[in-house]
Amino acid sequence: MNGVRDTDYYTSGLGGGKLTLWMNNKSYIATDQTVRRLGPDGTQDASFIEMNAGPYFSSLQGGDYHVFPDGRVLMTGTHQLNDPVRGFVGYYNLIWFSNTGYLDTTRVHRQGNGSITRIREQPDGRFLCSGNVQWYDGQPVSVVFRVEADGAVDPSYSSPLEGIPTDIGSSFRGVGDIEPLADGRTLVGGYWRLAGSTDTIGVMRLMPDGSQDPSFDPVPLSASGAFTNWIFPATNDILPLPDGRMIIVGNFDHVRGVPRGGIAMINADGSLNEEYFVGASCGNYSSPEVNYRYIAGIVPAPDGSYYIYGAYRGYNDGTTSYWPWEQGFVSRLYGLNVGVREHERFAFKLYPNPANATTTIELQHLPSAATVSLRDALGREVLQQRLSERSTTVQLQALSEGIYTLQFISEGKVIAQEKLIVQP
Structure with a gap:
């Protein structure tokens, strides 16, 4: 550190x-x-x-x-x-x-x-x-x-x-x-x-x-x-x-x-x-x-x-x-304010977080052409999953423990993101 x-x-x-x-x-x-x-x-x-x-x-x-x-x-x-x-x-x-x-x-x-x-x-x-x-x-x-x-x-x-x-x-x-x-x-x-x-x-x-x-x-x-x-x-x-x-x-x-x-x-x-x-x-x-x-x-x-x-x-x-x-x-x-602000009208729940085997995403509404992308600490995409329902379970068993970034993508654009901690 x-x-x-x-x-x-x-x-x-x-x-x-x-x-x-x-x-x-x-x-x-x-x-x-x-x-x-x-x-x-x-x-x-x-x-x-x-x-x-x-x-x-x-x-x-x-x-x-x-x-x-x-x-x-x-x-x-x-x-x-x-x-x-x-x-x-x-x-x-x-x-x-x-x-x-x-x-x-x-x-x-x-x-x-x-x-x-x-x-x-x-x-x-x-x-x-x-x-x-x-x-x-x-x-x-x-x-x-x-x-x-x-x-x-x-x-x-x-x-x-x-x-x-x-x-x-x-x-x-x-x-x-x-x-x-x-x-x-x-x-x-x-x-x-x-x-x-x-x-x-x-x-x-x-x-x-x-x-x-x-x-x-x-x-x-x-x-x-x-x-x-x-x-x-x-x-x-x-x-x-x-x-x-x-x-x-x-x-x-x-x-x-x-x-x-x-x-x-x-x-x-x-x-x-x-x-x-x-x-x-x-x-x-x-x-x-x-x-x-x-x-x-x-x-x-x-x-x-x-x-x-x-x-x-x-x-x-x-x-x-x-x-x-x-x-x-x-x-x-430090000081690079270049991240994505959460879309004002996009509400979701992510639980459990921290998680180990699975985590669940609950959406208030389902965006068009929606996917979720999980990126590791180096910014590499390690998982991508299409969102077809307002409640979706994401499998995490293949991932090593660490801090990940969960990105919500609609029509090719990131509309929100959240940190996800994966535990053993």
Whole structure:
């Protein structure tokens, strides 16, 4: 809570990449090549083997991964399989693993001509992918493409994004984040351009079929040489807000030509919000070898605050400048009144709360096209359920204990939300 290291949690080199919380306070963590599972105290979970210990898999270039509720893992990158009995021999880019870490021999593993670096699950169970890949499953794909729940390419999805040519004859296809939205659209952050254009883009919104959303003006970013030693100004992470706005963080010091130091609020139409993060900026993190100054991610906390993290020392919130020894690498932000106010005419009861196995929702009236979404402390959707009656029971047995946010959605918009505590 106060930023002091938790000495009860094992500090190790088991991984340094993406961390995904799972049930019973266990978690998954990415290494440079594979994924490991950790116990509640941070030590390695022996019930999930080292992936390379299995008989059919050899890791090469790591990518991204997705954890299913039962603990299975879908991993990307570029890796080698040697399973001639089932016909999987060679390099593969989308690979399935059981919840014990072994290669899942019941699944069809997929191939492309390059590494997939990002994968995100849509609410319907399909996946959005991106990476240095132009062909997948024998078909051409764009910078962002979609695969079915079984990993097969979805030919009906096509995005207008293309890579940035480099001086070595290749193209940079940099997607920092993919955020599927409840209404089927998608926010994409990174560094690329639209087909047929030379203008670079940091954020845009796509329609459910991958086409450009005409109601959103793509967001350009820029970064001066003094700001970062990264070549490309890019969005690293997007935090969608319930009212359609979003917070973006990354390697940039200007948004639409206006100063913003690695963090900015974007309105639902793509315009720059002039109320939040005016004058905000992170400071340099320097050593004899590097000069970094960027924010890698932003995570909401249950109490309404936000955590940012990245390579920086010192932070100016636009009002107060904090010295490098006060703030660095991880900071907590307060005072962002960006949540959703409860709809004045929407009344409901939620009981029991705290809950364990189930909780019940009672509505005064049933909104049109209503669903309820449950999000964990990291903002990830862990459950979605349609509301067809004024009284609905929500099953919680598959969830780990913790604080969740229950959102009521009507016609694609969040109309109310409530904290829900799940107990063992």
